[in-house]
Amino acid sequence: MIESDKILMSVRNLKKYYPIGSNFFKSSDEYVKAVDGIDIDLYAGKTLGLVGESGCGKSTFGKCIIRAIEPSAGDIKVYLDREYSIREMRKSEFRTFRRNLQMIFQDPNSSLDPRMTIRDIISEPIKANSSLSKNQTEEKVKYLMDIVGLNPNQLYRYPHAFSGGQRQRIGIARALASDAKIIICDEAVSALDVSVQAQIINLLKDLQEKFNLTLLFISHDLSVVEHLSDAVAVMYLGKIVEAGPSKNVSINPKNPYPKEL
Numbered sequence: 001m002i003e004s005d006k007i008l009m010s011v012r013n014l015k016k017y018y019p020i021g022s023n024f025f026k027s028s029d030e031y032v033k034a035v036d037g038i039d040i041d042l043y044a045g046k047t048l049g050l051v052g053e054s055g056c057g058k059s060t061f062g063k064c065i066i067r068a069i070e071p072s073a074g075d076i077k078v079y080l081d082r083e084y085s086i087r088e089m090r091k092s093e094f095r096t097f098r099r100n101l102q103m104i105f106q107d108p109n110s111s112l113d114p115r116m117t118i119r120d121i122i123s124e125p126i127k128a129n130s131s132l133s134k135n136q137t138e139e140k141v142k143y144l145m146d147i148v149g150l151n152p153n154q155l156y157r158y159p160h161a162f163s164g165g166q167r168q169r170i171g172i173a174r175a176l177a178s179d180a181k182i183i184i185c186d187e188a189v190s191a192l193d194v195s196v197q198a199q200i201i202n203l204l205k206d207l208q209e210k211f212n213l214t215l216l217f218i219s220h221d222l223s224v225v226e227h228l229s230d231a232v233a234v235m236y237l238g239k240i241v242e243a244g245p246s247k248n249v250s251i252n253p254k255n256p257y258p259k260e261l
Contacts, residue, residue, distance in 0.1 A: 104171050105187075108164060108171050118157055121174055122177050165192055168200055185216065232245075232246045
């Protein structure tokens with residue numbers, strides 16, 4: 001889709017169908033095609049924006065990639081030290097591999113456990129995916145808080161003590177804690193004020209450059225996606241209807257749907 005040295009993730013013919021009207025006695029022959037045969041590539045160190053209106057299936061697609069939702073069909077391959085096929089992994093194997101794929105969610109209020117301190121929220125993936133000592137873990141948590149623009153002295157506060165933008169920064173720090181290679185941002189700024197949206201987008205761009213992150217940025221707002229993304233894929237009713245460099249899709253789209261967005 002865009003020129004780059006390396007494809008980090010390749011998705012082919014991904015589908016997620018939900019049966020309509022099935023019950024215990026009878027299965028249905030009709031389906032809601034939430035994701036209907038999507039092909040995309042994510043390039044190392046680049047951002048692909050996935051844009052579409054609410055209900056088009058873009059969030060379902062993101063959750064299929066991390067197997068929060070099991071796809072109905074298709075192939076998801078990740079190229080790190082070797083080729084990994086996500087759908088062929090056993091659940092135990094994928095739990096270990098999952099450290100490479102992280103998600104930043106839309107609502108920082110519901111995605112952070114209100115009973116956990118910020119220290120515990122950020123340190124949880126570090127403890128699960130590394131053998132760092134207690135002191136090393138503490139230092140990494142402080143470092144992550146600092147690079148996302150939070151005061152490390154607030155380690156023992158709870159999520160309710162922070163603003164919406166600060167809570168999303170906590171979510172970003174948590175996503176970085178496992179040294180993920182690919183981060184999926186699922187409407188990561190849509191619940192924030194416009195001024196705070198710009199701050200979070202600029203933070204993501206800085207972190208991408210610092211850690212060579214590969215981002216899938218999911219949004220309903222084409223102008224936001226254009227600002228952050230190297231390439232854009234436009235989704236409508238479960239399908240990709242247009243894809244290409246972000247400027248081409250936003251300024252001179254071939255399909256009429258991106259103009260409506």
